């Protein structure tokens with residue numbers, strides 16, 4: 001039996017957990033940071049909460065006898081990604097990164113890559129109305145541009161009160177570009193600011209912006225660690241099957 005730790009928090013991680021839970025020879029634990037109040041259902045055992053940095057994760061790997069780790073955290077979850085790379089390398093545990101491809105600008109779209117939210121709002125002209133799809137913690141950064149207005153869309157309410165120039169819309173992105181266009185129009189949005197998260201769920205807002213000629217300020221992804229990386233759930237399953245087959249082969253040759 002290979003004990004697998006799946007670092008989760010994305011739709012791909014959820015889909016992968018259901019595939020892995022059905023495979024023989026695998027004992028799966030999916031791990032969440034514990035920031036979402038009612039997380040979706042996962043396959044396998046579910047644990048929640050941080051490990052306590054690299055040393056805590058190394059202790060966990062050893063205590064649980066983890067034989068493989070799949071890091072399927074969000075492309076912007078840079079700390080967990082880095083900690084997993086360091087801890088697995090130190091403990092000699094095979095690690096795979098599952099990361100969805102980045103969005104690419106449609107032909108003719110007005111996209112500009114920026115380093116972070118602060119850089120993005122610094123580029124807005126006075127009187128701009130920025131639509132922010134960059135996480136619920138954006139509020140304090142947005143307070144720095146009082147001469148602009150912002151519409152912040154978030155799945156859960158921000159932990160702190162929002163500045164007066166920010167209007168909150170609670171909800172998930174629509175997968176329907178027409179619905180996203182109607183929203184951008186109704187809010188009088190002049191600029192769209194978002195993280196380059198990739199994936200189908202947030203794509204419609206980009207198509208809507210392109211159709212309306214709304215410029216996009218795209219926050220680029222944080223740097224990746226040098227670990228083997230795949231882009232699909234199927235490739236992650238194949239990687240793990242090979243690890244399990246190897247483990248079974250070396251067990252048989254020792255017997």
Ligand code: NAP
Pocket residue numbers: 007008009010031032033034035048049050051052053054056057072073074076077078079080081083135195
């Ligand atoms: P982060 O900055 O990389 O991680 C902060 C800390 O949270 C980590 O050091 C770790 O604590 C803990 N943590 C993160 N992911 C964990 C996991 N899967 N299992 C156990 N502990 C975890 O991450 P973040 O950007 O705050 O994101 C938190 C979670 O939300 C991630 O799992 C991510 O997949 C998901 N998410 C993030 C975004 C985003 O835009 N950042 C968007 C959608 C979903 P310790 O150091 O104590 O181990």
